[in-house]
Amino acid sequence: MKKDLRTKLIIVFLVFIGALYFLYPTFKLVTMSEQDKEKMRVEKPEEFDKLMNKSLKLGLDLKGGMHLVLEVDDSKLKEEEKKDVVDRALEVIRNRVDQFGVSEPVIQKEGRNRIIVQLPGLQDAERAKRLIGETAMLEWRLVREQKELAAVLKRFDEVLVMEHGDSIVEVQQQPADTLGEIPALSEGVQDTAGADLESARSDADSLLLGEPDRAGLGNIPLETVNKEKPFTSLLFRFYRDWVVVKEDNIERVRRLLSRLEGMGVIPEDSDFMWFDEWVPLSERGGRGKFLFLLANDEMVSGKNLNNATPKPDPQAPQKLLVQFNFNRTGARHLASFTGNNVGRFTAIILDGKIKSYPVIRSKIPSGRGVIEGNFTDTEARDLSIVLRAGALPADMRIIEERSVGPSLGRDSIRMGIKAALLGLAVVVLFIFVYYKISGIIASATLIFNLLIVFGLLAYLGAALTLPGLAGVILTIGMAIDANVLIFERIREELNKKKTVRSSVDAGFAKAFTTIVDANLTTLITAFVLWQFGTGPVKGFATTLSIGILGCIFTALVFSRMVFDFWTRSGRVKKLSI
Amino acid sequence: MRFFGKTDINFVEFRNKAFIISLVVILIGLGSLLIRGGPDLGIDFEGGTLVQIMFDKAVPINDLRGVVRKAGYENANIQEFGQNNEYLIKVEEIKEGRIAAAKLLGALNSIAPESDWEILSIKEMVDDLSGDDKAGNLIVVKGRNIPPLETLKEDIKESGVGVTAATMETENRIAFNLPFQGIESKAADKLKAEISKSFPSREITVRRTETVGPKIGEELKKRAWAAIVISLFGILIYISWRFEFRFAVGAIIALIHDILITLGIFSITGKELSLVVIAAFLTIVGYSLNDTIVVFDRIRENFSIRRRESYNRMINISINDSLSRTIVTSFTTLIVVLFLFFIGGEVIHDFAFALLIGVVVGTYSSIFVASPVLVEWQNRIAKARRSKA
Numbered sequence: 001m002k003k004d005l006r007t008k009l010i011i012v013f014l015v016f017i018g019a020l021y022f023l024y025p026t027f028k029l030v031t032m033s034e035q036d037k038e039k040m041r042v043e044k045p046e047e048f049d050k051l052m053n054k055s056l057k058l059g060l061d062l063k064g065g066m067h068l069v070l071e072v073d074d075s076k077l078k079e080e081e082k083k084d085v086v087d088r089a090l091e092v093i094r095n096r097v098d099q100f101g102v103s104e105p106v107i108q109k110e111g112r113n114r115i116i117v118q119l120p121g122l123q124d125a126e127r128a129k130r131l132i133g134e135t136a137m138l139e140w141r142l143v144r145e146q147k148e149l150a151a152v153l154k155r156f157d158e159v160l161v162m163e164h165g166d167s168i169v170e171v172q173q174q175p176a177d178t179l180g181e182i183p184a185l186s187e188g189v190q191d192t193a194g195a196d197l198e199s200a201r202s203d204a205d206s207l208l209l210g211e212p213d214r215a216g217l218g219n220i221p222l223e224t225v226n227k228e229k230p231f232t233s234l235l236f237r238f239y240r241d242w243v244v245v246k247e248d249n250i251e252r253v254r255r256l257l258s259r260l261e262g263m264g265v266i267p268e269d270s271d272f273m274w275f276d277e278w279v280p281l282s283e284r285g286g287r288g289k290f291l292f293l294l295a296n297d298e299m300v301s302g303k304n305l306n307n308a309t310p311k312p313d314p315q316a317p318q319k320l321l322v323q324f325n326f327n328r329t330g331a332r333h334l335a336s337f338t339g340n341n342v343g344r345f346t347a348i349i350l351d352g353k354i355k356s357y358p359v360i361r362s363k364i365p366s367g368r369g370v371i372e373g374n375f376t377d378t379e380a381r382d383l384s385i386v387l388r389a390g391a392l393p394a395d396m397r398i399i400e401e402r403s404v405g406p407s408l409g410r411d412s413i414r415m416g417i418k419a420a421l422l423g424l425a426v427v428v429l430f431i432f433v434y435y436k437i438s439g440i441i442a443s444a445t446l447i448f449n450l451l452i453v454f455g456l457l458a459y460l461g462a463a464l465t466l467p468g469l470a471g472v473i474l475t476i477g478m479a480i481d482a483n484v485l486i487f488e489r490i491r492e493e494l495n496k497k498k499t500v501r502s503s504v505d506a507g508f509a510k511a512f513t514t515i516v517d518a519n520l521t522t523l524i525t526a527f528v529l530w531q532f533g534t535g536p537v538k539g540f541a542t543t544l545s546i547g548i549l550g551c552i553f554t555a556l557v558f559s560r561m562v563f564d565f566w567t568r569s570g571r572v573k574k575l576s577i
Numbered sequence: 578m579r580f581f582g583k584t585d586i587n588f589v590e591f592r593n594k595a596f597i598i599s600l601v602v603i604l605i606g607l608g609s610l611l612i613r614g615g616p617d618l619g620i621d622f623e624g625g626t627l628v629q630i631m632f633d634k635a636v637p638i639n640d641l642r643g644v645v646r647k648a649g650y651e652n653a654n655i656q657e658f659g660q661n662n663e664y665l666i667k668v669e670e671i672k673e674g675r676i677a678a679a680k681l682l683g684a685l686n687s688i689a690p691e692s693d694w695e696i697l698s699i700k701e702m703v704d705d706l707s708g709d710d711k712a713g714n715l716i717v718v719k720g721r722n723i724p725p726l727e728t729l730k731e732d733i734k735e736s737g738v739g740v741t742a743a744t745m746e747t748e749n750r751i752a753f754n755l756p757f758q759g760i761e762s763k764a765a766d767k768l769k770a771e772i773s774k775s776f777p778s779r780e781i782t783v784r785r786t787e788t789v790g791p792k793i794g795e796e797l798k799k800r801a802w803a804a805i806v807i808s809l810f811g812i813l814i815y816i817s818w819r820f821e822f823r824f825a826v827g828a829i830i831a832l833i834h835d836i837l838i839t840l841g842i843f844s845i846t847g848k849e850l851s852l853v854v855i856a857a858f859l860t861i862v863g864y865s866l867n868d869t870i871v872v873f874d875r876i877r878e879n880f881s882i883r884r885r886e887s888y889n890r891m892i893n894i895s896i897n898d899s900l901s902r903t904i905v906t907s908f909t910t911l912i913v914v915l916f917l918f919f920i921g922g923e924v925i926h927d928f929a930f931a932l933l934i935g936v937v938v939g940t941y942s943s944i945f946v947a948s949p950v951l952v953e954w955q956n957r958i959a960k961a962r963r964s965k966a
Contacts, residue, residue, distance in 0.1 A: 061924070069793065071756075073739055073756055075734070075739030075740055075741045075755070075756045076734050076737070076739045125765075125766075125786065126766050258683065258684075258686075258687035258736070259686070259687050259690055261687055261736070262686070262687040262688040262689060262690055263690075395739075397756075397790075398788075398790075399789075399790035399792055399793050400788065400789050400790060400793045401765070401786070401787070401788040401789075402785075402786070402787045402788075403785065403786050403787075404784070404785045405782060405783055405784045405785060407631075407782055407784060408629070408784040408785050408924070411922060412922050412924055412925070415920055415921055415922035416921060416922065416925070418920055419913075419916040419917050419920050419921045420913075420916075422916050422920070423912055423913035423916040423917070424913075426912050426916075427909045427912055427913065430908070430909065430912070431909070433578055434578050434579070434905065435578075436578075466924055466925055467853055467856060467925070467928065470917060470921065470925055470928060470929070473913050473916070473917050473921075474860065474910070474913065474914070474917075474932070476909075476913050477906075477909045477910035477911070477912065477913035477914065478864070478867070478906070478910055480906065480909045481867065481902075481906040481909075481910075484902050484905045484906050484909075485871065485902055488899075488901050488902045488905075491579075492898075495583075510878070513874060514870070514871055514874040514875075517819055517870050517874055518866075518867045518870040518871055518874070519867070520815065521812055521815055521816070521863070521866045521867070521870055522863035522864070522866060522867050524808060524811040524812055524815060524863075525808040525811075525812070525859045525860070525862050525863040525866070526863065528804050528807050528808040528811065528859065529804060529808075529856055529859050531804075532800045532801070532803060532804040532807075533800075533804070533852070533856065534797075534852070536852075536853065537852055537853065537855075537856045540853075540856050540860075541856075544860070544863075
């Protein structure tokens with residue numbers, strides 16, 4: 001018996017010390033002033049990291065921050081590309097987040113094709129999403145020359161007339177809007193300025209007859225201005241090596257292009273691509289877009305970038321552009337690409353969008369280039385980050401996003417702790433009134449249990465979430481139950497006029513199976529919750545489970561030990577219970 | 578101190594009245610659920626966006642409603658709390674099947690325009706827990722002289738529409754699986770932008786935003802169901818093993834009773850089910866079970882020591898024996914849950930509300946439902962035996 005008691009004492013002591021040991025870093029961190037923390041962060045970063053690591057971690061819902069679930073869309077990839085696409089995407093995202101500068105980010109794979117990203121303490125959610133989700137595929141592609149483009153366009157007319165001559169619908173537009181004879185287009189080659197463009201052709205009122213078909217779910221009618229030249233009559237004019245399409249006709253041209261692509265008329269080695277910004281066509285407000293024919297066999301990909309930085313635009317210092325550097329391989333490609341194509345236009349394309357279309361003045365041996373665009377400070381910086389970190393191997397979709405502002409997190413902690421302390425105080429008071437000195441033992445058991453819960457959480461590195469905090473509070477109410485069971489049994493035994501000593505023994509013995517059964521069944525539901533829950537719910541299940549285990553231990557070992565010490569001499573004739 | 582000494586209340590006798598009370602409460606709840614067309618599911622399960630926003634000074638709810646409408650969310654649900662300065666805006670996710678179908682049709686028309694493509698059906702499929710990758714929009718199309726499937730599939734991919742699978746259903750019908758597009762609405766960003774634009778003189782704090790895609794929502798729904806069913810099943814097995822099968826049935830009936838009542842009260846009060854509320858439901862299951870087991874344990878013990886009493890009497894004695902403990906534990910649990918409910922904060926409010934109902938109903942059911950089910954079971958068996966004999 002005595003030996004048994006000593007073993008219990010040692011176990012309880014070890015658990016107690018262990019809980020305190022695991023909680024010490026948290027205690028130190030919480031009691032440290034902000035200045036001290038800052039000082040330590042700067043002076044002893046390693047020690048600080050260690051302290052942070054060993055402290056009780058808070059979930060995003062308490063700390064504030066952002067939780068993203070991304071899905072890798074490999075449906076557009078070929079089979080052999082699909083294999084390690086998620087791992088590659090994970091690597092790229094990790095790079096980007098690292099450069100973004102968030103402390104303690106979590107980036108991990110989940111399931112087959114998902115990635116979880118957690119960014120604690122983040123303020124600008126939109127920016128973070130852009131930074132993570134942007135594919136950042138950079139390409140330089142050669143713009144096909146005007147005569148090549150003209151030949152393709154001419155063929156379009158022929159093919160369309162031949163294949164669909166009967167089904168073409170004419171819409172009335174002023175003929176002056178249209179391109180005119182193809183052979184006479186050479187005037188456009190001259191390097192006309194933007195001003196010239198604006199006054200180029202009269203922007204006569206181009207009225208459409210009937211509503212354009214936007215349903216998308218029916219067949220696409222072939223609408224054009226001139227049946228003889230179904231394609232070119234929709235174009236406004238040539239400008240350098242590309243064509244201008246007026247706003248009214250853009251949708252029609254798009255449709256025709258996708259149909260022509262289906263017919264296999266677009267040359268294999270080229271693609272059509274729009275420049276996404278509007279260009280003014282006249283003083284009266286007409287506008288249009290540029291349509292380029294780009295080579296897909298003569299190009300340099302941005303795979304081999306090794307650096308990218310925001311720089312002020314030398315021509316307009318208030319504007320920013322992003323300068324990038326290729327590595328040796330990339331630089332070699334760029335040098336031969338530019339060397340072979342001096343005087344030609346290229347398009348710099350980011351994520352399928354033309355960013356700019358500079359002319360190649362000379363060979364570029366340095367491997368350096370710039371991306372123009374009306375970038376703001378942050379935009380330029382973020383673009384640099386994503387270019388440096390590399391392109392994502394596939395499109396990413398955000399399928400879940402949760403973010404909590406730091407103020408709400410702080411409020412939650414404050415209110416949670418308040419509820420916990422008040423609840424604890426009232427429960428302790430009640431249990432003392434109800435069970436007197438035994439009630440104090442029960443309260444000690446309860447506090448010991450809380451120590452174990454927090455200590456284990458810190459040790460396991462499991463984050464405390466708001467539902468987790470609620471779980472702790474609930475544990476306060478429920479952990480007392482084991483003691484209540486025991487005490488009620490002891491009271492019953494005492495009522496049977498048994499001695500204190502044997503009443504205590506019988507009380508514990510009889511309550512034992514009840515406590516184990518009752519708690520194990522609760523543990524079943526807690527385990528299921530842990531298995532199926534995500535994030536905060538998992539946190540709740542974790543604290544609940546630890547609370548239950550702690551409850552069994554403290555009631556059956558700790559509480560028992562205290563009672564044994566109290567009553568073992570046999571001198572206690574009346575138990576305060 | 579004690580609330581009362583040794584009691585001998587005839588709970589078992591009261592069981593028929595208790596069954597009627599429970600039945601009435603459950604029926605009222607079910608009626609409310611029926612009228613509302615099922616439980617109110619939050620964005621966790623339905624998909625959608627939630628934005629919680631705080632202003633430095635009060636802003637009339639109607640002003641905010643106008644702004645939200647301007648951002649394009651006619652049907653947004655706006656809830657206020659605090660002193661008219663904190664609001665919760667909820668927007669439902671748009672169904673994306675039609676968008677995906679339009680994209681697919683566009684691609685098909687450009688690849689093989691002469692096939693006269695037509696959409697036959699659109700269905701949003703979700704992941705089951707088997708882990709097969711079937712999730713996505715299932716779109717069935719009709720067309721004439723369909724080109725070979727493999728090349729068609731590659732061509733569609735080439736034109737920028739993702740396809741996970743394509744199967745020929747008949748000679749002129751194909752079923753395509755398109756992946757979910759995910760959150761295209763960007764509702765949270767749009768709402769935030771519109772609100773800060775419309776109240777330039779107010780200081781605005783975005784307290785919380787949550788966006789859940791429809792796919793995740795469906796998955797979470799399945800998980801929640803699985804969690805409830807599996808835990809009930811686990812309990813059934815455990816109690817059958819530790820006690821007897823009829824005890825397990827009694828416990829499960831009591832648990833279903835508790836969940837139905839809580840669900841009903843949630844429906845009547847117009848509260849939404851979220852992930853956290855489901856967690857609370859499972860906690861109720863755990864708590865109520867705890868109570869039930871304590872009584873059962875006493876019943877088991879009493880049966881092993883005094884065999885002379887009648888079955889009804891034994892169960893009644895057992896309930897009375899453990900009554901004091903039941904009341905004390907319920908009381909302490911109720912105290913902390915009340916604190917959680919009143920000062921735990923908005924985020925945890927519904928969770929605490931569910932627990933509050935659960936503690937009360939769970940205590941009631943372990944006395945008036947779980948054990949009386951044993952009595953009924955025993956009586957029926959006895960009757961059956963008698964009629965046989």
